[in-house]
Amino acid sequence: xxxxxxxxxxxxxxxxxxxxxxxxxxxxxxxxxxxxxxxxxxxxxxxxxxxxxxxxxxxxxxxxxxxxxxxxxxxxxxxxxxxxxxxxxxxxxxxxxxxxxxxxxxxxxxxxxxxxxxxxxxxxxxxxxxxxxxxxxxxxxxxxxxxxxxxxxxxxxxxxxxxxxxxxxxx
Numbered sequence: 001x002x003x004x005x006x007x008x009x010x011x012x013x014x015x016x017x018x019x020x021x022x023x024x025x026x027x028x029x030x031x032x033x034x035x036x037x038x039x040x041x042x043x044x045x046x047x048x049x050x051x052x053x054x055x056x057x058x059x060x061x062x063x064x065x066x067x068x069x070x071x072x073x074x075x076x077x078x079x080x081x082x083x084x085x086x087x088x089x090x091x092x093x094x095x096x097x098x099x100x101x102x103x104x105x106x107x108x109x110x111x112x113x114x115x116x117x118x119x120x121x122x123x124x125x126x127x128x129x130x131x132x133x134x135x136x137x138x139x140x141x142x143x144x145x146x147x148x149x150x151x152x153x154x155x156x157x158x159x160x161x162x163x164x165x166x167x168x169x170x171x
Contacts, residue, residue: 009073010098013090016067017105023060024112031119035126 030053037046075082078093087106091099 006077009070009077010094010102012070013074014101014105016063016070017087017102017109019063021105021108021112023063024109024116026056028112028115028119031116031123035123038126038130 030049033049034046037049071085072082074090075085078085078090080089087102091102091106094102
């Protein structure tokens, strides 16, 4: 490939890395919002947030596809196998100005990935605690143990035992 083609591919890579950075920053904000809405028990806002997340899936999938295509093209350009095309490996073969640009984005992505790991842990802990609390409430109010009174038929359909305690809906 020509120097122009190589430069174009590197610019394309930098744009994709910037897009990844924006996506991770948005995801971190979304996780923070999710925790806040769960704590506030704002069902309508949670529904809107879920709709926003679903709407962004197609764009994210297209970005992932483009990244894989670019990785294949860069592997051909570098004359190596696709699995060996990493940001660290790529930096070795770039001129200094491009190397710094890739290194900065790589460092930012690594930092965001660490933040994502922490935020994910916080969010999953909150959701897990909410589920545990809901199970406790079910047991306290209805006398139901989530693991008791539940059977499965041969189709895998769950059924509760009919003699489980119920709440009277009459006033």
